[in-house]
Amino acid sequence: MSISYTLDKRCTEILNIVMYTTGYLKIQDLADDLEVSKRSVYYDISKINEWLIDNGIDPIIQERGKGIILHKEQVQAIQKTLNQTKSESILVFTPEERQRIEICTIIVRNHPLYIEDFMDTCQVSRNTIINDLKSVDTFLENYALQLTYNIKDGYRINGDIIKKRAVFFMLFPSLWHFYENHVIETFDAQKVYDILNTRKKIESELHAEYVSGILPALAVFLSTIQNRNDEISFSDMDEEEIIETNEYHLINKYFPNLKDHEKIYIALHLLGSRLQTIPVNVMKEEDKTYEFAKALVHEFERISYVFYDREEELINAINAHLKTSLYRFKYGIQLGNPMLNNIKTEYEELFELTKRACKILENDLDSLISDAEVAYLTLHFGAFMPTQKANKHAFRIMIICPNGIGTGNMLRQEVSTLVPQATEIKNIPLSSYRPNHDYDVVISTVMLANEQRLIMVHPILTDQDRVAILRNCMATEPQAKMQIDDILKIASNYINPDQLNDFHKNLQDYYSSIQVQKVPHKTYDRGLLDFLKGSHIQCVNSQVSWEEAIHISAQPLLDDGSISNDYVNAIINDQKNKGLYMFLADDLVLAHSAIENGVNRLDVSMCTFKEPVPFLNGQNARIILVLCAEDKTKHIHVLNDMLNIFSKKKSIDQIASLNSPAEIYSYIDKHIEK
Known part of the structure; x- marks a missing residue:
């Protein structure tokens, strides 16, 4: 395989950012986002422009005072060039990508595979492949699979047939773009595309749309099926x-x-x-999915301290997801999630909370829930987070995202937070899209060639995507549009009609840029260490009752005005009357109550007790954390920090044994994941 290093990784990243940004992008913002100097960005842009010119495409434009921009025609030409090229711009595989390529190739191999084959495919040294295969063997152990080798057959993966297939379908979707763009040529491409076209006929006849990446994975799998003599039994279905x-x-x-x-x-x-959702019974346990979904939502609420206003709607959404997932869990049929890394990065706190909540699902199903599946469930939990109310002006947004219901709903939730003035935000299947719509803006994860109001974004929004949405919606939402129209009416008396359109565009760009100066970074606010300072940590040596322990633990929050006495009383009443014992773990209580019971602002306090405090359920607490949250999301970072520190019994024991607030703070500061 010949490799052309026309663009390095950072140049390709810059090109993608500029392509997906609506409007002008300042060099300084780009440098800040990439954490490099402006000089480095200018140098990279010069290399990108050389590549563009070599491919007959106009270079990136930079305008003084505005920034850089790629116009729609340039973007379309770049996409066409990248689709037609026989080698992709990013051709240096990461170790994880190499290992996934090696695993998937071995599972569906049609001839013996040796180290030299992987060296040729991945274009790395023998030692690198040897190290990769050690990591592959370690990874496969998690699925009770084993990497083996002999001189005649080369490398094989031994173990349960279903598990081998599960690993393939979990990993391959993230690799498909390498095969699609002919970066890797290890399968019979013509046969794969013939099968893929047939699968698309099936998709059309079923009037269905599938999760991104699943049809190519099935096409590759079917193209190599003659290599196997597998026998599968579906005894429970x-x-x-x-x-x-x-x-x-x-x-x-x-x-x-x-x-x-x-x-x-x-x-x-x-x-x-x-x-x-497909309402079909595929397992005898199918009727339990609602109870599983309900238990999962309640567990998420319990550990996250997020209580959903639309809880029943969320349970039904997860129930619908589980209805077509139970047999996949049972038979190891994995859905790969190409967005996994982005979800883990952009929604880190939600992902970690969802993963913790999924332990209850794993216990119920007696099955491991993969990170890919956790990521899909994360999108469901995120999609139902509370948003701001829209104002009275009519402003309608269409979203097209063929990456799954959860992804589309999460995208809608994010857009509703970014654009609270929107009166309607609707997810539309790609198959239902028509150019002659009456929506003000179309936000899409796929290119719509004839769409005049398009904002193209990634399935998991990047910071540049958010800026593009804000800039475009600020210039097009009714109130802004009315102001621009009023200015245009006045200007038309003084400007040549031939120049009025250019003036209109410049006015829109200016109006957007003055309101969105910086990328709005996503955050769930401050972490645990931002609150546990000074008097917010206490150590009690004497024996006290549980009510006294709650009062003592909450006193710093009362002193700071973060809560009222009503909040403390509400915690105690919940303990007495509702049976809410709030034990996060043995010896650890998270004391809290509803926001409306006397919370003024987000805050946390902590108290350790040398003499264990007996609670009404018979459990004892050596540590009490008091949390008050002013809304339903800002405390999530704090919660994750708590779970991170206190999920280990060793940490609870060590913290409880310390004798001063300074020692406790130092311990948490040293051991918390930052």
């Missing part, structure tokens, strides 16, 4: 129910030579990866 589905009938129609168990297996993938 009603096979007759699956055989009656439209999915199975179409698989049987287009792939008649597949073995019956393979037809069922592929049909299960289609049922489980649709963006719409």
